[in-house]
Amino acid sequence: MRKAAALDETDRRLINALQGDFPLVPEPYRQVGEVLGLSEDEVLRRLDSLLEHRVLTRFGPMFQIERAGGAFVLAAMRVPEDEFDRVAGQVNAFPEVAHNYRREHSLNMWFVLATATPQGIAETIVAIEAATGYPVFAFPKEREYFVEMKLRA
Amino acid sequence: MPEAKPEPVLDATDRRLMVATQAGLPRVSRPYEWLAGELDIGADEVLRRLQRMLDSGVIRRIGAVPNHYAIGYTANGMSVWDVDDARIDELGVRVGALEFVTHCYRRPRRLPDWPYNLFAMVHSQDRAEVSARVAEIATLLGNACRTHDILYSTAILKKTGLRIAG
Structure with missing residues (x-):
């Protein structure tokens, strides 16, 4: 498990500010900087560094793929320990796999599939089962009660 | 919703x-x-x-996605619950409203392997805190919940975000 990165107070304020709604104005970084008392250059420099060090995994529009005709599904597999690395490599090689977590459970690999069309999900599941030799359990969302990845830095 | x-x-x-x-x-x-x-x-x-x-709603928001490990949330528990179908929607909204729950969904059970139909992601500084928060969810669900579990993550195997095309 990776250790928490060394962030200074300004980094934390910037991360918290950037999780809100980024302004749709000609010079948005300058506007964010004004709120925080930072120059535009400082905002851009710190943002680059946070992305480079993977403190931020992404900065930009977060698409809700279902609203654009695509599909997004949580899936899990039960993989024997001695096969885990091989299967993780095979699963991660699929571009449709957006993220993948190891979890402590008999279902020990949990990943999210994102495809341009709903039928792409079923096709990808078949392909992953064929590549790995293990069944994939799909857990499509039936209802969303809350989604907000905001975490105070 | x-x-x-x-x-x-x-x-x-x-x-x-x-x-x-x-x-x-x-x-x-x-x-x-x-x-x-x-x-x-x-x-x-x-x-x-x-x-x-x-x-x-095609774009949820424009902003930064933190790696929660890197900002100090080193414990991440996916809490899963077997909730009475007649009450899940009413209770799911209340679980989703808890400030420490970052995602909350109703999903299909996979019987007999998987009896759980409510998923609530809890991020915290350590496992003790995650389990304290999961206990709060258990209290809220009361007798509408038959059984639950917490699946802690032990490694990020991949995190690229989603791709649309291109």
């Missing part, structure tokens, strides 16, 4: 804008103007299209 938002209509230019920004927003002084140059449209059209996608 049912949304009263209009069904989004995306044209080819919207899709090109999505592809152009799926790796992220350019980190330059005038990012929307930069995108406008790439797409050969006006900067104000880029702003208008992004605003329309925000309004229709």
Whole structure:
């Protein structure tokens, strides 16, 4: 498990500010900087560094793929320990796999599939089962009660 | 959550804008103007299209996605619950409203392997805190919940965000 990165107070304020709604104005970084008392250059420099060090995994529009005709599904597999690395490599090689977590459970690999069309999900599941030799359990969302990845830095 | 938002209509230019920004927003002084140059449209059209996608829910928000480990949330528990079907929607909304729950969904059971139909993600500084928070959820669900579990993550195997196309 990776250790928490060394962030200074300004980094934390910037991360918290950037999780809100980024302004749709000609010079948005300058506007964010004004709120925080930072120059535009400082905002851009710190943002680059946070992305480079993977403190931020992404900065930009977060698409809700279902609203654009695509599909997004949580899936899990039960993989024997001695096969885990091989299967993780095979699963991660699929571009449709957006993220993948190891979890402590008999279902020990949990990943999210994102495809341009709903039928792409079923096709990808078949392909992953064929590549790995293990069944994939799909857990499509039936209802969303809350989604907000905001975490105070 | 049912949304009263209009069904989004995306044209080819919207899709090109999505592809152009799926790796992220350019980190330059005038990012929307930069995108406008790439797409050969006006900067104000880029702003208008992004605003329309925000309004229709195609874009959830524009901003940063932190690696929760890197900002100190080293314990991440996916709590899963077997909740009475007659009460899950009413209770799911209340679980989702808890400030420490970052995602909350109803999903199908996979019997006999998987009896759980409510998923609530809990992020915290350590496992003790996650389990204390999961106990709060258990109290809230009361006798509507038959059984539950917490699946702690022990490694991020991949995290690239989603790709639309291109």
